[in-house]
Amino acid sequence: MALYYLKPSFEYQDPAWRTHVWKKGRGESKGKKPRRKFNFKQIARAVKFTSKLFGRALSKRIKATVLYATETGKSEQYAKQLCELLGHAFNAQIYCMSDYDISSIEHEALLIVVASTFGNGDPPENGELFSQDLYAMRVQESGEHGLQDSSMGVTSSKSFMKASSRQDFMKLPLQQVKKIDRWDSLRGSTSDTFTDETFGPLSNVRFAVFALGSSAYPNFCAFGQYVDNILGELGGERLLKIAYGDEMCGQEQSFRKWAPEVFKLACETFCLDPDQSLSDASLALQNESLTVNTVRLVPSVSKVSLDSALSKYHNKKVHCCKIKAQPHNLTKLSEGAKTTMLLEICAPGLEYEPGDHVGIFPANRSPLVEGLLGRLVGVENPDEVLQLQLLKEKQTSNGIFKCWEPHDKIPADTLRNLLARFFDLTTPPSRQLLTLLAGFCDDNADKERLELLVTDSSAYEDWRHWRLPHLLDVLEEFPSCRPPASLVLAHLTPLQPRFYSISSSPRRVSDEIHLTVAIVKYRSEDGQGDERFGVCSNYLASLRSNDELFMFVRSALGFHLPTDRSCPVVLIGPGTGIAPFRSFWQEIQVLREVDTTMALPKVWLFFGCRNRDVDLYAEEKAQLLQDQILDRVFLALSRESDIPKTYVQDLIEQEFDSLYNLIVLQRGHVYVCGDVTMAEHVYQTIRKCIAGKEQKSEAEVETFLLTLRDENRYHEDIFGITLRTAEIHTKSRATARIRMASQP
Numbered sequence: 222m223a224l225y226y227l228k229p230s231f232e233y234q235d236p237a238w239r240t241h242v243w244k245k246g247r248g249e250s251k252g253k254k255p256r257r258k259f260n261f262k263q264i265a266r267a268v269k270f271t272s273k274l275f276g277r278a279l280s281k282r283i284k285a286t287v288l289y290a291t292e293t294g295k296s297e298q299y300a301k302q303l304c305e306l307l308g309h310a311f312n313a314q315i316y317c318m319s320d321y322d323i324s325s326i327e328h329e330a331l332l333i334v335v336a337s338t339f340g341n342g343d344p345p346e347n348g349e350l351f352s353q354d355l356y357a358m359r360v361q362e363s364g365e366h367g368l369q370d371s372s373m374g375v376t377s378s379k380s381f382m383k384a385s386s387r388q389d390f391m392k393l394p395l396q397q398v399k400k401i402d403r404w405d406s407l408r409g410s411t412s413d414t415f416t417d418e419t420f421g422p423l424s425n426v427r428f429a430v431f432a433l434g435s436s437a438y439p440n441f442c443a444f445g446q447y448v449d450n451i452l453g454e455l456g457g458e459r460l461l462k463i464a465y466g467d468e469m470c471g472q473e474q475s476f477r478k479w480a481p482e483v484f485k486l487a488c489e490t491f492c493l494d495p496d497q498s499l500s501d502a503s504l505a506l507q508n509e510s511l512t513v514n515t516v517r518l519v520p521s522v523s524k525v526s527l528d529s530a531l532s533k534y535h536n537k538k539v540h541c542c543k544i545k546a547q548p549h550n551l552t553k554l555s556e557g558a559k560t561t562m563l564l565e566i567c568a569p570g571l572e573y574e575p576g577d578h579v580g581i582f583p584a585n586r587s588p589l590v591e592g593l594l595g596r597l598v599g600v601e602n603p604d605e606v607l608q609l610q611l612l613k614e615k616q617t618s619n620g621i622f623k624c625w626e627p628h629d630k631i632p633a634d635t636l637r638n639l640l641a642r643f644f645d646l647t648t649p650p651s652r653q654l655l656t657l658l659a660g661f662c663d664d665n666a667d668k669e670r671l672e673l674l675v676t677d678s679s680a681y682e683d684w685r686h687w688r689l690p691h692l693l694d695v696l697e698e699f700p701s702c703r704p705p706a707s708l709v710l711a712h713l714t715p716l717q718p719r720f721y722s723i724s725s726s727p728r729r730v731s732d733e734i735h736l737t738v739a740i741v742k743y744r745s746e747d748g749q750g751d752e753r754f755g756v757c758s759n760y761l762a763s764l765r766s767n768d769e770l771f772m773f774v775r776s777a778l779g780f781h782l783p784t785d786r787s788c789p790v791v792l793i794g795p796g797t798g799i800a801p802f803r804s805f806w807q808e809i810q811v812l813r814e815v816d817t818t819m820a821l822p823k824v825w826l827f828f829g830c831r832n833r834d835v836d837l838y839a840e841e842k843a844q845l846l847q848d849q850i851l852d853r854v855f856l857a858l859s860r861e862s863d864i865p866k867t868y869v870q871d872l873i874e875q876e877f878d879s880l881y882n883l884i885v886l887q888r889g890h891v892y893v894c895g896d897v898t899m900a901e902h903v904y905q906t907i908r909k910c911i912a913g914k915e916q917k918s919e920a921e922v923e924t925f926l927l928t929l930r931d932e933n934r935y936h937e938d939i940f941g942i943t944l945r946t947a948e949i950h951t952k953s954r955a956t957a958r959i960r961m962a963s964q965p
């Protein structure tokens with residue numbers, strides 16, 4: 222029997238053949254009008270008509286576009302939640318910036334952007350193109366309308382972003398931050414350059430931006446800030462002032478506060494009533510649909526290879542390579558105490574250029590995985606292949622139906638492999654995950670303490686930053702908590718690839734990739750607590766000859782050697798910042814071997830480390846000096862007992878007369894690789910030295926350095942700041958807290 226509903230309906234209804242109670246004497250007309258009978262054609266026509274009406278009703282909804290750019294997945298996660306929320310009143314669509322057609326932007330009604338910042342104030346890779354497109358629109362607009370520009374004559378989106386972020390308000394003391402009220406900032410840039418009356422190509426677009434970043438970095442949320450500014454300058458109407466999600470303090474909390482606000486304002490602006498059911502928008506952001514009744518793990522037979530599973534999970538082509546030999550100790554420290562190693566990987570067929578990166582898919586440490594297997598319930602055999610399934614509501618023109626569907630990304634695999642390879646088990650659990658855990662505590666005291674962490678954001682942040690607890694730690698801290706494996710998996714975030722600069726040239730070591738890896742170990746609680754292990758570096762350290770390694774190459778276009786081989790090159794990279802420079806000098810060695818008459822570039826290398834025991838590639842560098850591949854090598858030692866503390870920027874200052882000649886007069890290239898704090902010190906030192914040398918104002922030198930970036934002569938490759946960097950961490954936490962507290 223076919224069952225048709227002749228009107229659009231959102232109600233869930235049991236199938237009629239199960240619940241319908243037939244009236245007695247059915248079929249007897251008892252003098253009433255005979256019931257109308259429909260033939261199949263009529264019913265089919267009615268169904269078609271109804272679904273058309275339904276489709277039209279949806280299409281009449283105002284379109285809302287959510288754009289995200291992400292490197293490690295957080296922005297994507299937030300953008301998806303936002304899209305779901307907006308879907309209660311709008312025709313909401315979500316795009317990664319790299320998939321978005323910029324020519325549609327003028328036709329948007331509501332545009333919401335969620336984007337993080339990477340490198341040293343740069344967009345994530347998948348936001349790069351959008352950033353350039355927006356900048357091109359801006360240049361065209363300022364050309365057409367003769368708008369006055371404060372960006373100091375810079376000519377690329379990259380330097381424009383740097384210019385605005387260097388002047389941005391995060392640098393001002395908090396009291397001086399101009400509070401932007403919705404009504405005085407509806408249109409235009411938040412800087413003073415453009416007036417509020419600017420009407421541009423986006424004058425029909427309402428927008429809002431949520432910028433993710435970390436206040437441990439000097440260019441805090443620079444990309445989100447840049448997008449917000451340009452959308453305003455192009456005439457877009459700001460629904461709400463830009464919101465910041467600071468990884469150092471309350472990122473998730475800020476998002477949960479901001480998203481319902483944006484939703485409410487958007488509904489008001491477009492005179493819409495959100496769904497009746499959505500009385501509290503913030504509820505829609507809870508992962509409430511994930512419960513023991515809607516998530517399950519079931520046996521499966523369809524296991525695929527790990528490289529295919531990782532490729533699907535991360536939306537990237539992942540290659541399976543092999544380790545050539547056990548990692549070499551690059552220091553003079555004993556094998557057990559070694560801190561940095563050289564890893565040689567057989568990678569036939571993987572193409573790359575010196576300066577490029579590889580993304581490595583690590584595995585979680587086995588004590589962590591085994592510990593969790595002992596604590597999660599609901600799975601008897603951790604080596605049985607299982608599939609995570611979700612009970613989904615399907616909206617069809619016939620109403621809503623529920624059915625179990627495999628998770629769209631998480632592959633079928635054993636629980637042991639899923640925990641080891643696919644989930645981030647070491648980042649301190651989010652408050653959402655703690656909410657879940659609180660529901661599975663047998664002991665009330667455990668439950669109450671967990672609930673306190675969930676509800677009191679400063680207690681949570683203090684606990685998270687002090688203890689740096691991973692998931693197993695939390696379960697050990699709350700011993701009565703025994704959550705089901707299925708639900709925990711559904712809440713965990715993906716284990717992301719870790720990026721390393723390649724330390725070899727493909728022309729020197731064909732079919733191989735070499736990496737210089739620092740082994741990360743640190744202790745929580747200001748160095749007094751439990752030992753913590755960096756996921757990827759310790760995994761790499763444990764690999765032996767012939768072991769498999771899953772990876773992909775990421776091009777670093779902005780960090781390649783100059784095409785003009787005669788340009789001088791200044792390399793600045795303390796610690797593992799030296800990694801890409803080994804690929805450069807190998808490349809120059811090959812050039813020399815191929816053509817002995819070829820004029821090679823002057824190469825100066827500034828390296829820094831604590832003491833001579835950890836002077837990486839010391840012998841190799843000495844040989845390169847002898848062979849005149851490197852012209853000068855400088856060593857800055859910061860903890861050697863017989864000499865004063867010296868950092869690379871100190872040596873740059875000492876040598877600046879000659880460096881000025883290389884960089885400015887001979888139009889050389891500067892390459893800086895390492896952590897962001899060092900990169901900032903180097904930048905400021907060069908700026909100060911040029912100002913002194915040329916007697917120029919700060920603004921003029923800033924313009925000169927931005928021009929160096931535009932000409933692709935100042936290159937940076939920046940590592941992330943991790944929670945282990947205690948000093949940065951404590952300082953940034955303090956500022957982040959003040960900023961949080963000062964927000965309304």
Ligand SMILES: Cc1cc2nc3c(=O)[nH]c(=O)nc-3n(C[C@H](O)[C@H](O)[C@H](O)COP(=O)(O)O)c2cc1C
Binds near residue numbers: 295433436
């Ligand atoms: C290598 C690296 C560089 C970063 N650079 C910046 C930066 O310049 N400014 C900033 O505010 N945040 C910076 N961050 C922090 C990220 O923006 C932050 O972790 C964010 O939550 C990531 O969001 P996503 O997962 O959507 O990419 C950096 C993080 C890493 C790992």
